[in-house]
Amino acid sequence: MLRLEGLSKTYEGGIAALDSCSLEFARAEVVAIIGPSGAGKSTLIRCINRLVEPTAGRVVLDGGDLTAMSHRQLRRARREIAMIFQEFNLVERLTVMENVLSGRLGYVSILQAAFRRFPPHDIDAAFALLDRVGLEGFENSRADQLSGGQRQRVGIARALMQEPKILLVDEPTSALDPKTARTIFELICGLARERGLPALINIHDVGLALMFAERVVGLARGHVVFDGPPAAVDEAVLTRIYGAADWRQTLRREEPEAGAGSARREAAS
Amino acid sequence: MTAQAGAARPARPRHWRKPPLIPNPALRWGLIVAVLAYLVWGIGDLEFDLERIARGIPRAFDMLGQMVPPDFARWELLLDGLVESLQMAIVATAAGAVVSIPIGLGAAANVAPAPVYWLSRGYIGLSRTFPEVLIAIFFVKAFGFGAFAGVLTLFIASTGFVGKLLAEEIEAMDPGQVEAVRATGAGPVHVLLFGILPQVMPRFIGLCIYRLDINLRESTILGIVGAGGVGAVLYNSFSRYEYDFSAAILLSIIAVVLVAEWASGVARARIT
Numbered sequence: 001m002l003r004l005e006g007l008s009k010t011y012e013g014g015i016a017a018l019d020s021c022s023l024e025f026a027r028a029e030v031v032a033i034i035g036p037s038g039a040g041k042s043t044l045i046r047c048i049n050r051l052v053e054p055t056a057g058r059v060v061l062d063g064g065d066l067t068a069m070s071h072r073q074l075r076r077a078r079r080e081i082a083m084i085f086q087e088f089n090l091v092e093r094l095t096v097m098e099n100v101l102s103g104r105l106g107y108v109s110i111l112q113a114a115f116r117r118f119p120p121h122d123i124d125a126a127f128a129l130l131d132r133v134g135l136e137g138f139e140n141s142r143a144d145q146l147s148g149g150q151r152q153r154v155g156i157a158r159a160l161m162q163e164p165k166i167l168l169v170d171e172p173t174s175a176l177d178p179k180t181a182r183t184i185f186e187l188i189c190g191l192a193r194e195r196g197l198p199a200l201i202n203i204h205d206v207g208l209a210l211m212f213a214e215r216v217v218g219l220a221r222g223h224v225v226f227d228g229p230p231a232a233v234d235e236a237v238l239t240r241i242y243g244a245a246d247w248r249q250t251l252r253r254e255e256p257e258a259g260a261g262s263a264r265r266e267a268a269s
Numbered sequence: 270m271t272a273q274a275g276a277a278r279p280a281r282p283r284h285w286r287k288p289p290l291i292p293n294p295a296l297r298w299g300l301i302v303a304v305l306a307y308l309v310w311g312i313g314d315l316e317f318d319l320e321r322i323a324r325g326i327p328r329a330f331d332m333l334g335q336m337v338p339p340d341f342a343r344w345e346l347l348l349d350g351l352v353e354s355l356q357m358a359i360v361a362t363a364a365g366a367v368v369s370i371p372i373g374l375g376a377a378a379n380v381a382p383a384p385v386y387w388l389s390r391g392y393i394g395l396s397r398t399f400p401e402v403l404i405a406i407f408f409v410k411a412f413g414f415g416a417f418a419g420v421l422t423l424f425i426a427s428t429g430f431v432g433k434l435l436a437e438e439i440e441a442m443d444p445g446q447v448e449a450v451r452a453t454g455a456g457p458v459h460v461l462l463f464g465i466l467p468q469v470m471p472r473f474i475g476l477c478i479y480r481l482d483i484n485l486r487e488s489t490i491l492g493i494v495g496a497g498g499v500g501a502v503l504y505n506s507f508s509r510y511e512y513d514f515s516a517a518i519l520l521s522i523i524a525v526v527l528v529a530e531w532a533s534g535v536a537r538a539r540i541t
Contacts, residue, residue, distance in 0.1 A: 049452055079454030089449035093467045102463050106454030113455075113462050155449075162453055 001026055001198060002048070002166055007057035008222075009043050017043040019222035020057065025166075028196045030189045032209035032230075035219035036242050041202040044219065045168045048200070049081045050074060062165065079106035082164035084188065086171035088151040090143040090158075097139040099154050100126045103161025122161075129157040133187065149180040156188060160195070167192055167199040174204055181205065185212060206238070206250055336516035347518055350492070350499030351525060357419045357491075357498055358484035364420075365427025366477045372428055373435030373473075380439055380465070389432070396429030401487050405496040416497030423484045423491075430483070431476045435469065442468040475537045482533040489522045 002025040009018040018040040025031060033041050046052035048059050050066060059066040066077055082103070090099045104122045105113060112118060118126075130136055133153040138146070143154060152172060159167060172188055173181035185203070189212045192199035203209045209216060210230040218226030218233075218241035225240050226233070235247040291297040341347070375381045375389030396404075401422055408418035442465065450464035492500020499522060506514040 051448055051452060075454045075456060077454070078452060081452075081454075083449070083452045085445065085449055087445050089445040091446045091450065091464060091467050092443070093470070094463070098463070102450055102455070103453050105450065105459040105463060106456075108459075110456075110458045110462070113459050158449075158453070 001028075001062060003058075003060040004044075004048070005058040005060065007044070007047055007054050007059065009040070009047055009052060010055045016222055018047065018054070021219075021222070021224050022057075023217065023224060023227070025198050025200065028192070028198045029214040030192055030199045030201065030212060031215045031217055032213035033200060033202045033217045033219060034204075034206055034209050034241060037204075039219040039241075040222040041219055042170055043222075045083075045170050045200060045202055048168055049078050049083060051083075075106060079162060080165045082159035082162045082167050084152070084155050084159050084167070084169040084172050086174050088148070088155045088175070090151055090154055092142070092144040094143060095139065096130070096135065096141050096143060096146070096154050097126060099143050100129060100139075100157045100161050103158045106162070126157070126161060129160055132191070133157050148176050149184060152176065152184050153187070156184075156191065160191060164197065167197050169199060169201040171202050171204065173208070182208060189213075206233075210251075332512055335510075335512040338513065339516035339520055340511070340513035341517045343514060344517075346502055347499070347514075347521055350502040350518070351521060353416055354488040354492075354498035354500070355485065355525075357416050357423060357488045358481060361420045361423030361427055361488075362477060362481040362484050365424045365431060365480065366473075368424075369428045369431035369435060370473075372432035373439060374461075374465075376432060376436035377439035379442075379444070389436070393429050393433045393436070396425050397433065401426050401491065402494055405491045405494050409495045414495040414497075419488060419491040419496035419498055422496060423487060426487070427480050427484060431473070431480055434476050435473055438469045438472045439465065471540045475540050478533045478536050482529050485529045486526050489526070 004021055004023045007018055007021045008016070010016045017038075021040075021044060033044065035041050043052055047054040048061075048066070050059075054067060057067070061077065061081070064077060066074065069077060091102065094102075098116065101116070101118050101122060104118060107122075108118060127136075127139070130139060133156050135150060135153050135157070138150070143151060146154065152175075155172075167188075169188060173185050176184060185201075185205075185208050188199065188201065191197075201209075201213070210233060213230055216226065216228060216230050216233055217224060218237065220241050226237050233251075235251065238247045238250065239245070289297060291300065372389050372392065375385045376393055378386055381389065404425055405418060405422040408421050412418050412421070446468060447460060447464040450460050455463065488498045488500075489503075490500050492498040492502065493504045495501065499518060503515060503518045503522075506512075506518060
C-alpha cells in the first residue's frame with residue numbers, strides 16, 4: 001500500500017532529520033511512530049505528502065512514486081492522503097462546515113470553492129462526519145470559538161472528508177489535556193479501523209501508543225531503530241529509542257490497560 | 270569563592286549616572302554643537318523676521334474677519350465640488366482595492382516567487398515615494414485638468430497603501446492553516462480562497478475603509494493642482510479674495526471629513 005525507500009531529509013544548514021528510512025505499510029493498521037523530539041517523526045510524516053520535500057529516497061503509494069510527481073500529479077495524489085495536525089490547523093475564521101468541506105477542495109471548481117457551493121453528496125457526508133465525531137449542531141460555529149478537543153474533532157472530520165487511502169497524523173494530542181487526548185486518540189484509531197484505513201500516527205505518549213496501536217515504529221536521530229508489535233516494546237527497546245531512563249513505571253502503568261486495548265482491537269476486527 | 274572575590278573587589282562608587290546615549294564624548298559634543306550651529310544658520314538664512322510676523326498677524330486677523338460670516342449663497346458650486354470629490358474618492362478606492370489584492374499577494378514573500386515579489390515591492394515603493402500632490406501634478410500635465418487625473422492619482426496611492434499593508438498581513442498569517450488546506454490536494458487558487466483570504470479579509474476590509482477616509486481628505490486638496498474636486502473651488506475663492514465663500518467651503522470639507530472619519534472608525538471597529 002505505502003512503501004518508503006531510503007527516505008532522507010537534510011534541512012538547510014545540514015541537519016539530517018531523516019537518514020535513509022525504509023518502511024512498508026501493507027495493511028490497514030494503526031501504526032504509532034514514537035521517538036524523542038527531533039528524531040524526525042514530523043519530517044517522516046511530512047515527507048510522505050511532500051509538505052516537506054525529501055532530499056533522497058522514494059515514497060510509493062499504491063504503485064505511484066510520489067517523489068517523482070509533478071505539482072499537478074502531486075495535488076491529485078494528496079487528495080487521497082489525509083492529514084491531522086498537532087495544532088489542528090483549522091482555518092480559524094471559517095465555520096466548522098467550511099473547514100470540513102475544505103477536505104473536498106481537490107474535487108471542486110474554483111467557482112464552487114469561491115461561493116461555497118459544494119455538491120449535495122459532500123454536504124451529506126460532512127453532516128454525517130460531524131455527527132460521528134460528536135459535533136452535531138456546530139456546523140455554523142466559527143472554528144475559533146471551539147475548544148481544543150472540539151477543534152481536533154473538526155480536524156478529524158476534515159481529514160476523513162477526503163475519503164483518503166491513508167491517514168497521516170502528526171502529534172494529534174500534544175495540545176490537549178490528558179483526558180481529551182485519550183478520547184481523541186481513541187476516536188482517530190476507531191475511525192481508522194471502521195474505514196479500513198492505515199494510519200501513521202506520531203505520538204509522544206508511549207502509554208497511548210502501546211494501548212491503541214497495532215504496530216510501533218521507533219525513530220531515533222533519523223533512523224528506524226524499532227519496528228514491531230506493542231507487546232515487543234520493553235525497557236531495552238525504549239532505551240534504544242529514547243536513551244537510558246527508568247522505564248518500569250511507563251511500561252507497568254499501562255499493562256492492565258494494554259490488555260483492555262487488545263480486547264477492543266479483537267472486538268473491532 | 271564568591272565571598273573572597275567580593276572582599277578583593279574595590280569599594281563601589283557611591284555615585285551613579287546613567288551612561289550617555291552616545292558614549293564617545295567628542296562625537297557627542299561635536300553633534301550637539303553642529304546641530305545648534307545649523308539651527309542658528311538656518312533661522313538666519315530663512316529670513317526669520319519678527320517685523321514680518323508683526324505685520325502679518327493683523328492681516329491674518331483681517332482675513333479671518335472677512336471669513337465671518339461664511340457665505341453659503343453659491344452652495345450649488347460648493348455641492349458640485351464636494352460631490353465630485355466624493356466620487357473621486359469612492360471610485361479610486363474601489364478600483365484600488367481590487368487591484369491591491371494581486372499586488373499584496375505579489376509583495377508577500379511567503380506567497381510570491383522572487384521575481385513577482387521584487388516587481389510588486391518595486392511598484393509599492395515607487396507609488397509610496399511620491400506624495401499624492403506630486404503624482405497629481407504629473408497626471409494633470411499628462412491627461413489634462415479635471416477629476417480623471419485626481420482619480421488616477423488616488424488610485425495609484427491606494428494600491429500602494431493597501432497593497433503594502435495587505436502584504437504585511439499575508440506575511441504574518443498562520444502558515445499551519447495554509448499548510449492544512451494545501452495538504453488536502455487543493456490547487457493554488459483554492460488555497461488562496463480557503464487558506465489565505467479568510468485570514469486576511471477582515472484586515473483588508475478595514476484597510477479599504479481607512480483608505481476611503483484618506484482618499485476623501487486627499488480629494489479635497491488635489492483640486493489645488495487642477496485634479497478636480499472641491500479643492501479647485503476653494504483655490505479659486507482664495508485667489509479672488511472671496512474669503513467668506515472660502516470659509517463656507519472649509520467648513521463643509523471639515524464636516525465631510527469628520528463624518529467620514531467617524532463612519533470609518535465605527536465600521537472598522539465592527540470587523541473582526
